[in-house]
Amino acid sequence: KLEYSMKLHDELHELYELISMLVVIAERKGLKMIIENPYTQPHYLTTYWCIKPSLIDKNRRNDGDYYEKPTQYWFINCQIQNNLDFEPIEFVPKKVISKVKKGEYSVQTQRSMIHPQYARRFIKQYVLEA
Numbered sequence: 001k002l003e004y005s006m007k008l009h010d011e012l013h014e015l016y017e018l019i020s021m022l023v024v025i026a027e028r029k030g031l032k033m034i035i036e037n038p039y040t041q042p043h044y045l046t047t048y049w050c051i052k053p054s055l056i057d058k059n060r061r062n063d064g065d066y067y068e069k070p071t072q073y074w075f076i077n078c079q080i081q082n083n084l085d086f087e088p089i090e091f092v093p094k095k096v097i098s099k100v101k102k103g104e105y106s107v108q109t110q111r112s113m114i115h116p117q118y119a120r121r122f123i124k125q126y127v128l129e130a
Helices: 002-029 044-048 107-112 116-127
Strands: 033-038 055-057 071-076
Touching (some): 002 071
Antiparallel strands (some): 055 071
């Protein structure tokens, strides 16, 4: 168990370094970037990263996604917008992560998919400048 735990820690460390290098490059080059990552407590990035999330969406279903799944976002070299979106939200059947079945896509891929309505509303509300 300890060896497995050490392997997981090494992978986590590598991913932490990669995301940090990506942000350093974006900062130096002035590139705009939005990072999305699941939000759970405790979470490695939330606990140890020196950059705090710009936005935490605790229930993505409120903006038309399949999943409730809390998600955190970091806006790098760009300001989060707070636009109002008056477009009505169409009903999207709720999916439960633990009940996702294998199909055309792997379970992991299905869990990562964002409903187009959620993506459109996110861009309108938080990314586009009014």
